[in-house]
Amino acid sequence: MSVRYLSCGDTAFTVEFGNEISPEINGRVMALHAAIGHAAAGELLGVVETVPTIRSLMVSYDPLATSRARLEPEIDALIARGLPTETASRHVSIPCCYDDPEFAPDLAEVAERTKKTTEQVIAGHLASPFKVYVLGFMPGLAYVAGLDPSLFLPRRAQPRVRVPRSSVAIAMDMTTIYPFESPGGWHLVGRTPLWMFDQRREQPVFLAPGDWLSFQRIDRKTFDRIAREVEAGTFDWAALVSGA
Amino acid sequence: MTAALKVVRPGLFDTVQDMGRIGFMALGMPTAGAMDRIALRLANALCGNPAGTAGLEIGVMGPDLLVEADSVRIALVGPLSPALIEAPQAPTKPLESDRTHVLKRGQILRLGMVDGSSTAYLAVAGGFALRPFMGSLSTYARAGIGGFQGRKLAEDDLVPLAREQAPAGDDKKLARPFDYGSGPIRIVWGPQDDYFTERGRHTFTAADYRVSKEADRMGIRFEGPTIEHAKGADILSDGIGPGAIQVPGAGLPIVLLADRQTVGGYPKIATVASVDLPRLGRLLPGQTVRFTPVAVGEAERLRRDQEARIARAIADFKVARPPGGIDLVRLYEENLIDGVVY
Numbered sequence: 001m002s003v004r005y006l007s008c009g010d011t012a013f014t015v016e017f018g019n020e021i022s023p024e025i026n027g028r029v030m031a032l033h034a035a036i037g038h039a040a041a042g043e044l045l046g047v048v049e050t051v052p053t054i055r056s057l058m059v060s061y062d063p064l065a066t067s068r069a070r071l072e073p074e075i076d077a078l079i080a081r082g083l084p085t086e087t088a089s090r091h092v093s094i095p096c097c098y099d100d101p102e103f104a105p106d107l108a109e110v111a112e113r114t115k116k117t118t119e120q121v122i123a124g125h126l127a128s129p130f131k132v133y134v135l136g137f138m139p140g141l142a143y144v145a146g147l148d149p150s151l152f153l154p155r156r157a158q159p160r161v162r163v164p165r166s167s168v169a170i171a172m173d174m175t176t177i178y179p180f181e182s183p184g185g186w187h188l189v190g191r192t193p194l195w196m197f198d199q200r201r202e203q204p205v206f207l208a209p210g211d212w213l214s215f216q217r218i219d220r221k222t223f224d225r226i227a228r229e230v231e232a233g234t235f236d237w238a239a240l241v242s243g244a
Numbered sequence: 245m246t247a248a249l250k251v252v253r254p255g256l257f258d259t260v261q262d263m264g265r266i267g268f269m270a271l272g273m274p275t276a277g278a279m280d281r282i283a284l285r286l287a288n289a290l291c292g293n294p295a296g297t298a299g300l301e302i303g304v305m306g307p308d309l310l311v312e313a314d315s316v317r318i319a320l321v322g323p324l325s326p327a328l329i330e331a332p333q334a335p336t337k338p339l340e341s342d343r344t345h346v347l348k349r350g351q352i353l354r355l356g357m358v359d360g361s362s363t364a365y366l367a368v369a370g371g372f373a374l375r376p377f378m379g380s381l382s383t384y385a386r387a388g389i390g391g392f393q394g395r396k397l398a399e400d401d402l403v404p405l406a407r408e409q410a411p412a413g414d415d416k417k418l419a420r421p422f423d424y425g426s427g428p429i430r431i432v433w434g435p436q437d438d439y440f441t442e443r444g445r446h447t448f449t450a451a452d453y454r455v456s457k458e459a460d461r462m463g464i465r466f467e468g469p470t471i472e473h474a475k476g477a478d479i480l481s482d483g484i485g486p487g488a489i490q491v492p493g494a495g496l497p498i499v500l501l502a503d504r505q506t507v508g509g510y511p512k513i514a515t516v517a518s519v520d521l522p523r524l525g526r527l528l529p530g531q532t533v534r535f536t537p538v539a540v541g542e543a544e545r546l547r548r549d550q551e552a553r554i555a556r557a558i559a560d561f562k563v564a565r566p567p568g569g570i571d572l573v574r575l576y577e578e579n580l581i582d583g584v585v586y
């Protein structure tokens with residue numbers, strides 16, 4: 001499969017693997033992201049960082065240490081050596097409370113528009129094989145695709161001015177978790193007691209591109225207990241993560 | 245008591261910035277960092293600091309800072325008209341910019357307005373005693389992180405200093421203001437120049453574009469003729485590099501700068517060459533620019549040349565005359581150059 005190199009000035013370029021949303025294309029993006037991250041000492045000198053998105057990888061470089069003319073063949077060679085089709089991914093379990101109307105103000109509307117009961121909407125969200133494709137727009141905001149197709153809806157016609165932090169929302173084929181209170185146009189179906197961004201943590205951003213994600217239903221009492229632990233900084237985050 | 249600069253009157257948008265928070269774009273973390281990296285580097289070099297030390301970026305109007313330390317050496321770089329207030333009620337004395345000064349406890353530094361540019365920089369010898377966040381002291385105010393409490397400075401803030409006293413040594417100054425260049429802003433086509441018609445690309449490089457009022461650390465919205473799209477204004481979101489010029493459906497260009505988001509879904513017609521990014525970081529609403537294309541290799545060469553000129557500017561620092569004193573070294577040098585003794 002050939003790639004396109006797109007210029008982003010003289011400090012970055014984008015390696016584009018295709019122009020559609022597919023797990024296969026994104027797998028190659030993530031594989032190149034990992035391969036550049038693990039490049040041996042002396043290889044790919046001058047690369048500063050890489051930014052994976054759904055179908056392309058942006059490579060930032062220092063034009064004082066290398067050049068586009070030097071890097072492009074190096075990356076071609078890396079791709080020609082063969083990228084793994086599946087990179088090791090973590091599996092992350094996100095506790096989510098769907099039962100409080102304050103947390104899930106759009107659940108009834110989503111059920112009505114998809115001709116389901118609210119329980120069926122929740123079951124669909126819980127069963128969806130979610131994967132984190134991109135983080136962006138704000139620190140820690142993940143675009144997570146894989147929603148049950150029977151729950152696809154466009155964004156709300158009237159975005160909310162204020163969506164509370166840690167709201168769990170759906171729109172199109174995706175779900176997301178708001179890392180900060182912010183404006184937002186997605187449908188709010190639940191809330192997690194977790195903070196997707198917490199600057200007190202050594203790794204302030206919880207999710208990473210390539211993570212598999214599933215939601216685990218909790219009641220309000222459990223929500224409150226976890227929320228207290230997260231607030232106090234005593235919550236055991238590692239227990240939510242398995243795999244690489 | 246810890247050494248600090250106390251904000252007795254805040255400016256408009258003063259934030260602690262270094263060369264940016266590098267390596268976390270994949271997690272959605274904007275790099276932030278100085279809008280004009282050249283001025284911050286010169287300010288650090290004047291103070292004898294390593295190049296990556298954080299300084300204070302002064303946006304449009306600077307604060308009044310009270311020295312709460314035995315002494316502090318500061319460097320100011322940029323078109324400022326700073327002044328020194330020796331004691332409360334004392335008259336203000338003008339200070340020069342583009343040089344260092346040693347200030348003493350109880351003195352107030354009035355930074356004043358930045359003239360003809362949107363940014364200027366203050367560095368302190370030894371740097372600020374602040375904790376880096378994700379490897380950087382750059383403030384990213386939208387998420388409330390980095391720098392001083394994740395925000396612009398406000399009244400009564402105590403910005404802690406790493407040194408209690410100014411280091412020994414002469415004050416230094418730039419031999420001349422750094423030449424940022426003039427003429428059109430150099431751009432490299434792409435990543436999505438193919439989303440625009442031939443006519444759209446011609447419009448973009450042939451017309452004048454004016455900086456609108458919507459200009460901040462995130463980016464600059466320009467006003468001017470609209471740029472024609474060829475196949476819509478939506479792409480699958482991809483990475484946004486520094487200086488990316490996105491053109492939403494309305495057809496007007498937005499140049500994305502230090503606090504830009506990491507990914508976006510509008511097509512990007514071109515990207516500002518890194519040599520000219522500091523010029524973008526200095527633009528004010530109402531100013532007009534033109535864009536002209538260069539090849540990637542040419543942009544890289546221009547940047548390397550600029551780095552050599554920055555190194556030369558640092559090598560050419562002069563000893564600065566102490567306030568009120570006579571700078572014999574400078575007098576002697578200037579006489580030699582001019583060949584005339586006045």
